Amino acid sequence: MNTAKLKRMTRRTEFYMLIVLILLIALVQVRSGGKLIALPGVFTRLNVTVLRTMVVDGMFAMCSLVVMISGGFDLSFPAIAALSYSLTTTLCLNNGWCQSSPIAGLLLAMAIGWVLGMLNGWIISNFKLNTMIVTLGTQTFFTGISMGLLKLKEITSTLPEGFKAFGKLYIFESADPASGIRFTLSAMVLFLIALCAIVSFILNKTMFGRALYAIGGNEVSAERAGYNVKRTKFLLYSAVGALAGFIGMIRVCMESQSIPKAMVGKEMTIIPAVILGGASIYGGEGTVFGTVVAVGIISLVSNSMLILGIDTYWQQFFNGLVILVGVTVSALQAKRQKH
Amino acid sequence: MKKIIAAVLAIMMILSLVAAVAEGTPRIAYVPKVIGQPWWDHVQQGVEQWAADNGIDVIYKGGTTVDAAEQVQIMTDLVNQGIDILCFSPNDPDACEEICKQAREKGIIVIATEASGMENVDYDIEAFDEAGLGAFLMDELAAQMGEEGEYITMVGSMTMESQNNWADAAVARAEEAYPNLVLVDDKRVEDNSDAQEAYNLTMQLKEKYPNLKGILGTGSFDAPGAARAIEEMGLTGQMFAISVAMPAEVSDYLISGTLKSVALWDASVTAKVQLNCAMALFNGQAEKIEEGTDLLEEGYHSVHIADNGKGKDFIYGDGYLAVTVDNWESFGF
Structure with a gap:
């Protein structure tokens, strides 16, 4: 590796995040008495739990990442997810759908999310308003529809069997050598991997991906360079809506319950993670790899607080610190690039 | 004529209004x-x-x-x-x-x-009085655990006064009546009134305390979350959880036997x-x-x-x- 390449690498946030993640893994490994990584087998009870937590957060982070690369903020994706899955599960329950297969429900949630996302896209692309303000408005609007207008209720034990069975699928099963306790690697991890691959492909290999980076870098230049800014933004926000609906439904399956207000405030843990992973708050920057590393850090911390002997109050402290560090690093980098 | 009717109606409305206020x-x-x-x-x-x-x-x-x-x-x-x-x-x-x-x-x-x-x-x-419910939760859990083993208490939040008082009363009851029940070092955890968090905590607790046998929950998310973790670990019948909970929310776990009982008012x-x-x-x-x-x-x-x-x-x-x-x-x- 030549020095120029090394120098370039050390300038990237992802590089430091990866170091943090490795140090953290080492710390948890030591404090837990070797429960995080146990060779020769790859999976342990602790790391499958961390991976499981990463599924929903990681997929939401992908939503947030693509929006941030385009220079926008989407605060409404948790509200879209919540309205999509709450409406879907209520419809399925009332009509007796999805008793054996979850596919219709997943498609329905995506369709609802797509429609909601289109509303975001339409407002943002047509009126050229600040994305944060627009999505803050639509977030409240969607929550209002769910809780006020439709009065959607929690669905727990009565959740259609198709969803419950789907959420319990696993691709690996084993038992903890020490205690004999069974553990499984949720099959939902495959969705996270697939989504990361797809987003990575779109960002790096397609015109749409290039358009996102260009718009995020400088919208006026992008427009002059021939990118259709309006159409790109409309497509982006509608796609993120559909994706949010899908992710919400995956969460419902994994938890075997549909709770309309479970997503409230979710954006406030996801967006900092994406910033921490190297996405710029000014747009034009961000990678799938950095985002996955950052989500990994947060999932690992939240799943090992007790093992590390950290009081639960300190988790809030940690989350606050993440926001501060992430935003500061991002702002400093943007400043350095200008000079 | 219309005017008279209108006037009478108006007077009646005013009178009824006065009556309502007076009452x-x-x-x-x-x-x-x-x-x-x-x-x-x-x-x-x-x-x-x-x-x-x-x-x-x-x-x-x-x-x-x-x-x-x-x-x-x-x-x-x-x-x-x-x-x-x-x-x-x-x-x-x-x-x-x-x-x-x-x-x-x-x-x-x-x-x-x-x-x-x-x-x-x-x-x-x-x-009910808080000591009474706390003792009731402990009695139920102790019976399920065979009156021996390690346990921990769980609350929705450390600032929720009554849930913490129940947990205190339950611990007091255990100290008084069940000498073979052992409260583990962490003593109390909070799940932010979220079943998913209760699930994660149960997974972590079992990792930290391999002999943990009981979770004395308080809020209505504690037992359902803990039960899902217990079921997934294949520990039904070996590890127990209880809390206050809504019957329909825990019916799956009552039927499968992962939860033996929950408390309610x-x-x-x-x-x-x-x-x-x-x-x-x-x-x-x-x-x-x-x-x-x-x-x-x-x-x-x-x-x-x-x-x-x-x-x-x-x-x-x-x-x-x-x-x-x-x-x-x-x-x-």
Whole structure:
């Protein structure tokens, strides 16, 4: 590796995040008495739990990442997810759908999310308003529809069997050598991997991906360079809506319950993670790899607080610190690039 | 002719308005911990039924998240709007003291529940005394654990006064009656009233304490979350959990045998009793609620009075019960 390449690498946030993640893994490994990584087998009870937590957060982070690369903020994706899955599960329950297969429900949630996302896209692309303000408005609007207008209720034990069975699928099963306790690697991890691959492909290999980076870098230049800014933004926000609906439904399956207000405030843990992973708050920057590393850090911390002997109050402290560090690093980098 | 009819109607309307004011229908507000959760939906139904039965409107208003600051804001708005009666269930009793003090200075009758330690209220009403429920939870869990093994307590949040008091009482009960039950080092964990968090905590706890056998939960998310983890670990019948919970929310686990029982009282009845108590004070039927007073609901026909430890009385009824696989369907929620 030549020095120029090394120098370039050390300038990237992802590089430091990866170091943090490795140090953290080492710390948890030591404090837990070797429960995080146990060779020769790859999976342990602790790391499958961390991976499981990463599924929903990681997929939401992908939503947030693509929006941030385009220079926008989407605060409404948790509200879209919540309205999509709450409406879907209520419809399925009332009509007796999805008793054996979850596919219709997943498609329905995506369709609802797509429609909601289109509303975001339409407002943002047509009126050229600040994305944060627009999505803050639509977030409240969607929550209002769910809780006020439709009065959607929690669905727990009565959740259609198709969803419950789907959420319990696993691709690996084993038992903890020490205690004999069974553990499984949720099959939902495959969705996270697939989504990361797809987003990575779109960002790096397609015109749409290039358009996102260009718009995020400088919208006026992008427009002059021939990118259709309006159409790109409309497509982006509608796609993120559909994706949010899908992710919400995956969460419902994994938890075997549909709770309309479970997503409230979710954006406030996801967006900092994406910033921490190297996405710029000014747009034009961000990678799938950095985002996955950052989500990994947060999932690992939240799943090992007790093992590390950290009081639960300190988790809030940690989350606050993440926001501060992430935003500061991002702002400093943007400043350095200008000079 | 039309003019005369119109005039008569107008006079009648004015008279009925005067009559209503003279009769003194109070303006009542009920503020729950949160809205949009089954437990509080059930309370809301109770409050609405009470309003229909008594022909008095009740404003039912709460936050969409379990947030002390948001709740205080809602209470402040209501007090400033001008109400006569404020019934509520605080997320953080200490945070509500100031606004309750202001409300009482304005002559508003303030009735709390699940906050027996509060000072600036007319009365706090509990379905039962906290020590009684804590001991009940412990007795149930101890029987399931065979009266031996390691256990831990779980609460929705460390700031939720009553849940922490139940947990304290449960621990006291274990120390007194079950010498072979051992409380692990972490003693108490909080799940932010989220079943997913309760699940994660259970997974982590079992990792940290391989011999952990029981989780004494309190809030309605604790047992369902813990049970899902226990089922996934394949530990049904070897590890146990209990908490207060809604029957329909835990029916899967009661049927599969992962949960043997959960504890419950009917919070919608407690809410009605809050309103009954407030009405008694408002109408001047009673200056003070005494031991044995009838507050007009099942379990509260002869209420108990106890000192809250700060020199203030609170009211409690006889209201907890065990929900099992045999009786969960009878509750209808």
